[in-house]
Amino acid sequence: MEKKNISDPRISDTRVNQESSVKDGRTDNGSADQQFFTFAGPGEEMTLEVGSCLGPITIAYETWGHLNADKSNAVLVCHALSGDAHAAATQGGQKSRPGWWDFMVGPGKAIDTDRYFVVCSNVLGSCAGTTGPSSLNPATHRPYGSDFPMITITDMVRAQGRLMDHLGIDRLLSVVGGSVGGMQVLEWCARYPDRMVSAIALATTTRHSAQAIAFNEVARQAIMADANWNLGNYYSSDTPDMGLAVARMIGHITYLSDEAMGTKFGRRLQNPATLSLELGNDFQVESYLRHQGRKFVERFDANSFLYITKAADYFDLAREYGSGSLEQAVSRFKARFLVVSFTSDWLYPTYQSRELLKAMKQNRIDASFCEIKAKWGHDAFLLPGTGLDRLVAGFLGGVCHGR
């Protein structure tokens, strides 16, 4: 039999070894404009939804534009699972590294930093400057690891509320977010109904379907299956990069639609001249996913992935605020609403936005709904060209002028 030497086709073979940039719970993300707010110091720890206490808590955030005299032009942008505070590149006329929502946030854009004072903060439990599992535990002077208490969407929003207090903002003009950021928007409206004029919930859901939980659980299992995971205590040794990369790859499949993957990659091969039948990455879609996995481990902490996905799975607006009734939960809302879904989003399909809208209409809430035709799947809210920017610009402008 022919002897074959299979080269190692795993993600790791081209992985760049890098030292963790996580120091003292803060990631150096190259933004000169990142600011930090610390609260819940000794004796004033925050009691989390699960009953644990956490403190001190540092929130990394960025702001764009200027708060007007009556503090009525503040817009809070909530990021999704793996995002950070750096929503936009432009800061005071200078361009820094690209922001994750550059087509939406900036001078003259939909969330117009010439008009609005825009705030975006890294969520509690994450790893881009805000306190999370990779932060130092003051009790042990070592990273929390799995000693970090379970956090929920409620806890994230309560921390954001403390940041708004700190910034002197009693009432937001709007709270905006997509995906897990959209869950934060809904939580804001239920928890602090008097603290915003309007809310924009994009590509989101009031609770995960069993399928969405299933995807998150498999991704978590991939991390926990990594020999380096070590029950979450890996900060002084090798990190579970392979598991985290697989987790990210699972996520990426759910962020794109079948059609988008077909358009982007189809069955195209990396090297069309040779049809290799070895266990390497022959199809472009395989190469793309591995690349996404590799990139992700350079910037994200595996434990943060575990904690934030679990928080998203537990989020259930009807259970938390309506004893299981979405109509009852939504009765707390006072904000004027824009709800947007995307036709090809199969992670949070349109039917889930319609359920939310129905509950709002039952409560006579001033809510607009738009299902945008877009083939890119769940990721569509992060991509220009769908008309989302014009929709949001129009809605915010209307809210601003009381139209």
Place this chain on the structure above:
Amino acid sequence: MEKKNISDPRISDTRVNQESSVKDGRTDNGSADQQFFTFAGPGEEMTLEVGSCLGPITIAYETWGHLNADKSNAVLVCHALSGDAHAAATQGGQKSRPGWWDFMVGPGKAIDTDRYFVVCSNVLGSCAGTTGPSSLNPATHRPYGSDFPMITITDMVRAQGRLMDHLGIDRLLSVVGGSVGGMQVLEWCARYPDRMVSAIALATTTRHSAQAIAFNEVARQAIMADANWNLGNYYSSDTPDMGLAVARMIGHITYLSDEAMGTKFGRRLQNPATLSLELGNDFQVESYLRHQGRKFVERFDANSFLYITKAADYFDLAREYGSGSLEQAVSRFKARFLVVSFTSDWLYPTYQSRELLKAMKQNRIDASFCEIKAKWGHDAFLLPGTGLDRLVAGFLGGVCHGR
């Protein structure tokens, strides 16, 4: 801060340690009726599609019913990714362990073993008796591991063809299979168009979409990320069970529809009395997936998973037989056809079956198509209650009587 002890929530914590039952390439599956056919001995090795040679090759198979005098009543059943030769429990009036297609194959059932001589064989590259990566390499007297050559759907079908020769069956009454088994059906019709009267392709595709490749690739990465994988050479040490379990969990999500998962599990908790916010398995869907992962590693070999999924990804009827044109590829077909898809199958959606049917109609092939309304997703072809059995019984009966 409250000190929390998180118990290890990984799949492994309840994993049963078991010795591999793979010996000499054969798995003891408890079937008294499993038979073996060995060919391609020294000097007569089979040249595979990739050009490598493989031999000797053992095929594990089972048969039900009796071959009639003119050998015209043989039906070949092709199994899917993780199946085996044990399609049905009933053997000569005796019941053995459950078969994977008991509702379809047996006395008086759709594939009626009182009328037909039914054959099912374990595919090349698998691990339930047929030669695969876990079999002994005669050159080294150790399991092949990653020295096993890449195999394709073509190679699987050619090995089945040799088994039919061995059984003295020139022409099959029908070739039947779902999913990856359906790919084998299509390959049979293209490669050996004169060797069957009819063919039944269920819940299958002529080629994987980018999304289907993506799911397989992530599952493979999960296996290869397991520290025990060791480039496929793990047979004398710990096996990559965690990775294989994650791979199976990914698969299971794609086998079920969103609706089926919602019906089966919804957001129900394992223990409704306590809402644990730890990283354990709280939702029933999580527990189900872990259970599926654990069960799978007890019966399946990780390398076989890698090889067979890759074979499925490479399968492309149009490329192989039509220079990229499905119409041209299908022009080789001579069998009378039944094509069945299921409404909620999002792994191989109905549009893919329609493409196949269109190519058949362009070639004036006698083909019937039925899209069955079923909410269980891709797995529907393995489940009773959809009407699939009556459909197949009617089709086969018609073929039998030349109707």
